[in-house]
Amino acid sequence: MLLTYHDIKISLRSLKRRLKNAGLFRRKNYSLLSDVRNAIRAELRGPGQLFGYRMMWLALQQKHKLRVKRDDVMRLLKELNPRGTDQRTRRRFVRRTYHSMGPNYLWHVDGYDKLKQFGFGLSGCIDGFSRRVLWLICGHINNDPAVIASYFITCVQRLGVVPMRLRTDCGTENGTLAAIQCTLRHHHTDYHAGSRSHMYGTSLSNQRIESWWSIFRKARAQFWIDLFGDLRNEGHFNGSNEHQCLLQFCFQNIPSGARCRANGRTLDVQRGGATDPTRRSYRSSEGSYRSHPERRSFTSRPARRSYVRFTSMGRTLISSL
Structure with a gap:
């Protein structure tokens, strides 16, 4: 100056x-x-x-x-x-204290949609006690009940343990997941056995995974949000299915399975686990999440199916895996 x-x-x-x-x-x-x-x-x-x-x-x-x-x-x-x-x-905001009895006492499951506009849907699960990331998978969708359930089954088989409780939001993608969790814990005798082994709540109250998402965005996701945002601002990306498939082809492993059209030709691309062999089995209990007692009390909506049928469907599903 x-x-x-x-x-x-x-x-x-x-x-x-x-x-x-x-x-x-x-x-x-x-x-x-x-x-x-x-x-x-x-x-x-x-x-x-x-x-x-x-x-x-x-x-x-x-x-x-x-x-x-x-x-x-x-x-x-x-x-x-x-x-x-x-x-x-x-009137000052006072942070509450998070309590967990130990490892595998409570798993938190949630989806990450910040990159979904570009064709990438993330699903994650974290242990509330140790904060260990149990799975973090980037697929083409993260709101398919069959896909989310396949992530859970794969994780349970890999670790050889079923969580005492599972917490998710009230999204429709978590219905099959809730059915499997309650069925796996149906014959247990502790207080949280059966329908109490899964709890619904608001996404903001699912604090362990929400806190981890904020860390994930600062360390990883913000780079990709800015990169794809620059492509959109420069006119190279318009949000269409064709452009999303092109981003998936360039930034993920070369997939196969789902279909999208480009220049009049039909291209085959994978839809993030949608071709999992257990997909057809999961469809049998895809709508059973509405009959979950805890979700019914949380949302104050009438149940469409009884919990007896919900449990029997889940038992049939597990026996078929």
């Missing part, structure tokens, strides 16, 4: 030395606390009594032209307006 507007060329070290000799500091020369106290008292006589310390600090700077530390404003507000400070503290 000195060189551009005043034609003065000076090094940064010389500038700092001259500012110090002149007694000019950015973070010093604070206003007297007595002046700050009087200004806060004046603000508390009006709408300023609703201010927190951050808003009060900003008002002191912009309105009263005072230079003061925010810690000093916090301390003075607590002294001059203890009642307002206590009321704001009560």
Whole structure:
């Protein structure tokens, strides 16, 4: 700025030395606390009594032209307006403590749709106690009950253990998953056996996997979101099925199975596990999630099937695998 507007060329070290000799500091020369106290008292006589310390600090700077530390404003507000400070503290968000009895006590399952507009649907599962990622699979879809159920069955077979409880949201893709989990735990005798082994809830309350998704986006997903977003902004991607198939072909393993059309020709591509051999078996209990007792109480909707039929369908499904 000195060189551009005043034609003065000076090094940064010389500038700092001259500012110090002149007694000019950015973070010093604070206003007297007595002046700050009087200004806060004046603000508390009006709408300023609703201010927190951050808003009060900003008002002191912009309105009263005072230079003061925010810690000093916090301390003075607590002294001059203890009642307002206590009321704001009560409405402050308090984080709850997550409790888990041990490994495999509660698994959290959820889908990640931030890349779905580009043709990539992610599904993940995490253990609530150890935070171990049990599966993280990128397919072409993540809302097919058969696909999600195949991920769960594969994971159970690989680990040789069934979780005590399983938590998902109320999406239709989790119906078959809930049927299999409750059937696998049907003959157990603990408190969470049978229908209690699966719990529905809002996606925001599924905190373990939601917290991991935020970490995943910062470390991995944001790069791909920006990359594919640049392709869209430059006109190379329009969101059509053809363009999604092209992205899947370039950025995933060369697939086979599902069909899409490009330039009048039909191309075969895989649909993220849709060709799994257990797909036909899963279809038999695809709609049974609506009869789950816990989901019925959560959504307050009438059940379309009884839990007796739900359990028998699940038992038949497991015996056929």
